[in-house]
Amino acid sequence: MTGSPILEVRGLKVSVAAQPETHIVRGVDLQVNAGEVHALMGPNGSGKSTLASTIAGSPAYKVDEGTILYKGEDITKWRPDERARAGMFLSFQYPTPIPGVTMVNLLRSALQARRGAEVPAREFIAEMRSTLAQLKMDESFARRYVNDGFSGGEKKRAEILQMGMLKPDLAILDETDSGLDVDALRTVAEGVNELKRPDMGILIITHYERILDYIKPDFVHVLVSGRIVRSGDFELAKQIERTGYDPILQELGITRTEEAVAP
């Protein structure tokens, strides 16, 4: 089932742009091929969101070493909008509120940017309606300001609504499952499954096995202190659900306090 590489992260080291002495990602290698679903797990603060934001091109982080390839091309220096237009999508762990900008305006501009062409209003509305319906979201939602006053679950649905409209080739879902009730989780996961294509790669960051029951991962990775310390299949996620990270940390000879202060 393995297709061509969509994402290749090679020897990536990342620090906080505003405080260069803060090294967060400390040597990550990761390859996501077309048709694959990868899950990234790991304790709080291990650097999962930092890795995701860096792949999406966030200016808050600085790549100190390593490269990021997208569909074989080195995009380490690309602007975030260039990456997005090329088909990358990040579902934010904490989606940013943008008061005054409606969902519909953002979606329209984003879709035009992604397609590089005007999207006729009728076509846009039709597409938005069907995506809203698929995610069981009310149409009034589109008239609200982006992430402004949204409940936790609404924010996550709004992210997947955008993914549904933009039809990315690489989707990074950062804790899209957190904040969703059981029914919403199923709806959102089914939505993602419907958007899944054989030529697409998916990276799911999560703390829980549940979302992976719906969107079956081909690989599971564990990030600790900015490094992938273990990779495996779905079984690894199930094991973490049962026993937590402690057995893995113990095996590696790291205690939680050490992990927090390790250079």
Added chain:
Amino acid sequence: MTQATLAEQYTEAAVSAASVHRGDPDWLVERRAEAARAFAALPMPTQALRPWRYTDVAGLDPAGFAAAAASVRIDGAVPAGAFVGSLADGAAKVPVVRERLGSLLTATESRFLAANAAKWGADGVLVHIPRGVAFAGPITITVDASAVVNEAVYPRLLIVAEERSEATIVVRTTSGDAPVMAAGAIEVFAGQASQVRLLLDDRWGAQTRDFTWVRGRLERDSNFQVGSIAMGGLLVKQTVEALLEGEGSTSGIRAVALGDANQHFDFVTLQDHIGPRTTSFVEVKSALAGASRQAYYGITRIGLDAVGADADQTNRNLLLSNEAKADSDPVLEILTANIARCGHHAAVGPVDAEALFYMQSRGLDMRGALQLLVSGFFYSVVGEFGLPEIADELSGRVQAKLATATL
């Protein structure tokens, strides 16, 4: 014309003669003569005066400009009994004009207002809304100075809203590419329980310098809402004041400015809580590209009798380029301890980096993201007005201006 002959236009003799020639009633001839005397006596404001601190008016003495009149077009349905039309006609036909005209914005308080009171012409407009009458839709007054070249215009608007009346007035100001000096005066009388909405839609040409005053006097339970969209002009200074005299009266001032190149915007507001249980809201926002500049000086005054006053004043400035600059100077003067709320907030800074990254991560480039952000930032000023056409149009105009702005 030489400097001397230009200045002669503003002498008492010349002003009176022109007024008689126009066919003004005697009382108005005398008012204009008074204004000419005030003009002769008043100096130009200097930056030592706090409301003028951020704007240099050297070289902008009205005496250096021949007086011209902008043309005026009025659109919108006027209900029976109401008057919307020439102020000169109104002065002759509508009795309240004699008592009200020039009583709120007096000729003696500024050289610009003195020039206006002496020289307003065909660009004078009266809106009189009788008791209990509500206008069905907005009235749009277009003040068009596109034929004016290197001269001064003195538009004047008097709005008298009687008890329980209701109206929305849009004042659109336009000019061509030639230099124009404008000194405008808008007086608003909001009668008991009346509702008056006034939207200033600045579409001045790139070489126009405008000094406009708006002052509203609010009677009991009245509501006066001012919106201002400043996008045009080289220098636009608006002074907007609400005198909350009547118990339970409410005022709102919402202004937005979008600057580029060397545009200079200066807003001064006064929310004067005079009567008890009065409410005021001020939100002045700017987004500044190029080397444009915005200054805000606002005073919330809560007088001795203004028990239970509720005031909220906000100034937010988005700097879209490194050369842009904003100054914010909100002031509170509170003379009574018994108030409901008195808040003020000011912020100057670049666009929120997280919001920008979020939008960029959806494929919008920097300019595209700023276009959406600024349109959204500005929406609050028009959103309240219930004029969807103007709101939609504003977002289009913001996008168009930012498409070429220096970021």
